[in-house]
Amino acid sequence: MTKQHTHGIESTAQFAGHPVHPMLVPFPIVSIVLALVADLAFLGTLDPFWARGAFWLLAVGLITGIAAAVAGLTDFLTIRPVRRVNAAWAHLLGNAGVVGLVIINLLLRWDDPAAGITGGGLVLSIITVLILLVTGWLGGSLVYSYHLGAMDSPSAGEENRPAARTQGGAGDRGSHR
Numbered sequence: 001m002t003k004q005h006t007h008g009i010e011s012t013a014q015f016a017g018h019p020v021h022p023m024l025v026p027f028p029i030v031s032i033v034l035a036l037v038a039d040l041a042f043l044g045t046l047d048p049f050w051a052r053g054a055f056w057l058l059a060v061g062l063i064t065g066i067a068a069a070v071a072g073l074t075d076f077l078t079i080r081p082v083r084r085v086n087a088a089w090a091h092l093l094g095n096a097g098v099v100g101l102v103i104i105n106l107l108l109r110w111d112d113p114a115a116g117i118t119g120g121g122l123v124l125s126i127i128t129v130l131i132l133l134v135t136g137w138l139g140g141s142l143v144y145s146y147h148l149g150a151m152d153s154p155s156a157g158e159e160n161r162p163a164a165r166t167q168g169g170a171g172d173r174g175s176h177r
């Protein structure tokens, strides 16, 4: 059951009281960024080890990205104020693009991971990481500006009342669904 706290809105996708989406997002972000690093290492060394590594990092990025997206979508679809935030829509579209580009990138490399890098894979990896920079920033805004995914804490008293209450953040917007 979603709750509105004095300091924001509670996530509906949670485990033991902790929002699940922020627990999962580091995995796709790190995997996809390291895949780009491995692409560059391959171009620098021409050692196929790096091409295979980049392939598997993208595969891990895809699987964990889908898991993160399911948790993010759960919050997006079940908490109405989230759907009124433009940054949430941009975050959704950008990350759908990330998942789509990773799938295309993997298909490019499927038969020959090394040839896939020079045949467009590197460009896709660069574009994907640039999009992640923007969507990660937007995700941070959802948490730290709009106070989505809030938790009860003993320190969340009046003296810690956040800016969202005074700046018209999502936390001020009445019922959630």
Ligand code: HEM
Residues within 6 Å of the ligand: 011, 019, 020, 021, 022, 025, 028, 029, 065, 066, 068, 069, 070, 071, 072, 073, 074, 075, 076, 082, 088, 091, 092, 095, 096, 098, 099, 135, 136, 138, 139, 140, 142, 143, 148, 149
């Ligand atoms: C590859 C997929 C995704 C990545 C890497 C990602 C990344 C992030 C990041 C970095 C944050 C900030 C977390 C924090 O600072 O604690 C965030 C928050 C958030 N994201 Fe995503 N995201 C992804 C997919 C999605 C999707 C598909 C949605 C659906 C709209 C979504 C909705 C949200 C929401 C509602 C928040 C606010 C916190 C919460 O409710 O848990 N995300 N995301």
